[in-house]
Amino acid sequence: MTTRTASATYQGLGKDGKGSVSTQSGVLSDTPYAFNTRFGDEPGTNPEELIAAAHASCFTMALSFALAAKxxxxxxxxTSAKVTLDKDGDGFKITKSALDLKATVAGIDVAQFEEIAADAKANCPVSKLFNAEVTLTHTLNA
Structure with missing residues (x-):
């Protein structure tokens, strides 16, 4: 089993709040995120961008290993990924992750490539995450 971690903070509430996100590896270190980095053009990141990066990289690696195994x-x-965030009642919902792949693989035919790529899409861990169990533990300091 492999476990990786990331953390986020948010100070202030709603549109007036500002946060930062950091990863275990240090690739992100106190990277800013807020309402305007998600819905505007303020520099920083947002959850959908991070999910898109995770999905594109996970799928690409899964496909690479599947091709090597063959x-x-x-x-x-x-691979690029476009994650769509849509209005859902009073909130929002991620409704789609669209992967766009450009590939060059020596010696493969189209039908075999399509089969291997479809399997990698269905079985990369991030694709599976979209249907995964999500748990929550919390501590409230009131």
């Missing part, structure tokens, strides 16, 4: 040794994979 004996392919030379190729280049480039």
């Amino acid at each position: 004996g392919f040794t030379d190729g280049t994979l480039e």
Whole structure:
């Protein structure tokens, strides 16, 4: 089992609040996020961008390993992901993650590539996350 961590803080509430997010690896370290980084053009990140990066990288790695397992040794994979956040009643909901793949794989035919890519899409851990159990523990300092 592998466990990775990230943390987020948010000071102030609602649109007036500002936060930061950090990752265990240090790739993100107190990276700002807030209402205007999510819905405006203020510099910083947002949850949908982070999910898109996770999905694109996870799928691409899963496909790379699947192709290698089938004996392919030379190729280049480039994936972008577009995560859509839509209004849902009084709140919001992530409704889609659209992967767009550009691939060059020596010696593979289209049908075999499509089969391997579809399996990687369905079975990469981040794709599976969209249907995963989510747990929550909390401590409230009131």
